Amino acid sequence: MMTSTHTPSALPSSSATDDVAKLAAAAAAVHAAESAEAEAYERTHVHGVYEAIAPHFSATRYKPWPAVASFLQSRPPGAVGLDVGCGNGKYLGLNPSVYMVGSDRSASLVALANSRGRQLQEQHAQEAKKRIAQGELDATGGTGGESSGAAVATEVVVADGLSLPFRERAADFVICIAVIHHMSTRTRRQEAIRHLLRCVRTGEAGHPGGQILVYVWALEQGNSRRGWDEGGEQDLLVPWVLKSQQKQPKQPKQRKGQKGTQDQDTSGVAASNTSGEAPPPPAETTAGPTAATTADGDQGHTDPVFKRYYHLYRKGELEEDVLAAGGAVITSGYERDNWWVVAANEPLSSQSS
Amino acid sequence: MKVLTLNFLTCAVKSCKSSSDSFPLHPKDAELASDDVEVNPQLLINLLPRLDWKALKTTSTELGFPQLPDSPPTIEDLQSDEKLLKDLHSLLMETNLMEGKLVCGVCGHEYAVREGIPNFLLPSHLV
Ligand SMILES: [Zn+2]
Numbered sequence: 001m002m003t004s005t006h007t008p009s010a011l012p013s014s015s016a017t018d019d020v021a022k023l024a025a026a027a028a029a030v031h032a033a034e035s036a037e038a039e040a041y042e043r044t045h046v047h048g049v050y051e052a053i054a055p056h057f058s059a060t061r062y063k064p065w066p067a068v069a070s071f072l073q074s075r076p077p078g079a080v081g082l083d084v085g086c087g088n089g090k091y092l093g094l095n096p097s098v099y100m101v102g103s104d105r106s107a108s109l110v111a112l113a114n115s116r117g118r119q120l121q122e123q124h125a126q127e128a129k130k131r132i133a134q135g136e137l138d139a140t141g142g143t144g145g146e147s148s149g150a151a152v153a154t155e156v157v158v159a160d161g162l163s164l165p166f167r168e169r170a171a172d173f174v175i176c177i178a179v180i181h182h183m184s185t186r187t188r189r190q191e192a193i194r195h196l197l198r199c200v201r202t203g204e205a206g207h208p209g210g211q212i213l214v215y216v217w218a219l220e221q222g223n224s225r226r227g228w229d230e231g232g233e234q235d236l237l238v239p240w241v242l243k244s245q246q247k248q249p250k251q252p253k254q255r256k257g258q259k260g261t262q263d264q265d266t267s268g269v270a271a272s273n274t275s276g277e278a279p280p281p282p283a284e285t286t287a288g289p290t291a292a293t294t295a296d297g298d299q300g301h302t303d304p305v306f307k308r309y310y311h312l313y314r315k316g317e318l319e320e321d322v323l324a325a326g327g328a329v330i331t332s333g334y335e336r337d338n339w340w341v342v343a344a345n346e347p348l349s350s351q352s353s
Numbered sequence: 354m355k356v357l358t359l360n361f362l363t364c365a366v367k368s369c370k371s372s373s374d375s376f377p378l379h380p381k382d383a384e385l386a387s388d389d390v391e392v393n394p395q396l397l398i399n400l401l402p403r404l405d406w407k408a409l410k411t412t413s414t415e416l417g418f419p420q421l422p423d424s425p426p427t428i429e430d431l432q433s434d435e436k437l438l439k440d441l442h443s444l445l446m447e448t449n450l451m452e453g454k455l456v457c458g459v460c461g462h463e464y465a466v467r468e469g470i471p472n473f474l475l476p477s478h479l480v
Binding site for chain 1: 367389390395473475
């Protein structure tokens, strides 16, 4: 991919001999423009939304996906892992015998993840002290090997998925959960996967390379209330209703049109307090918060609605993107409205960059 | 942010990555804090081969700690020398960079660190 070419301008020259060069320059300019446009679009329809809904979003994100949990649990002790798009950091402390660093584009979510991690760490230190006081541990260091290890969940940075600050080829694994589907062009989605692959070790003789786990929302959601399925529109704006502090009734009776479809998307928790409404219209282009009027008799009450951009992956598309990014698919599957893939760098390093 | 994490961070600017001077990042105006973290010998031993020791040595010196040896300890060293293990634990796992900046040795960009969190979002001219 030659996405690094930032052709500043492609003013047409009068010479008719360099048509090819002109075409290339024009293409690069279009690409740069498209890329800038895509970035601006994501700023509005992804990053801005997460900043605004962070605490609320975080409160709904606590249960890990089974496929993610089992991937993390099967990493060897001492492995170094990254969680790109770590959100509130719910995966960072899941396996206490690995060292993980999380990154997210949203400073608000990263701050939440950090304070969550610090709480965990303090709790753990307190418990350890108690055990030492009770003589369960050798006070001189506790090298008994029984120590479960402190779950490191404090290590988080604010970073963009397409400009990651991680030392290349250093991590043993990377997870990227419910992130890539927020990128608004296929080029950017593939580029994002390429960046993940660049973070993990390449394989050498006798040493398997590092692995990445990518998890994205599926188009095929035949069993969900959302009503999306094969053949449908893949690029959508999905509303998030930012409920006010007052607890809403568990099952709001009905909402006006699709505006009220509060989406719980990729939390491992089924959408328990949402109404079974139709998906949002794909052509929706409204940016920023609008208002949803709840029909609970409380006429004057409105909740702001934020719309997040999603690209819903169709079957096989994630694997295609991994290949295009120079990766090799190890395993892949489907879990509760999501496609996932475990991949690594091509063994004989096809140095694509 | 723990010192261990610094060993895995480099400049976010694409053109800096190919230069070895972009790693490690250099702490500036660093405010450190120490955490109480339970020693996990096995984790440290397992982490050892994943460290870039030379970079750790640089970071440690720049933060004002006593000089580390040129080459990393062996697993046997860590298993037999409790003080060594504890010192390494204290440096890697308990020492936190809370405030300050991380500076790239190539482009000179300074990444702010606040409340232990570095921010690697780039101004548009560096993306
Ligand atoms: Zn740099």
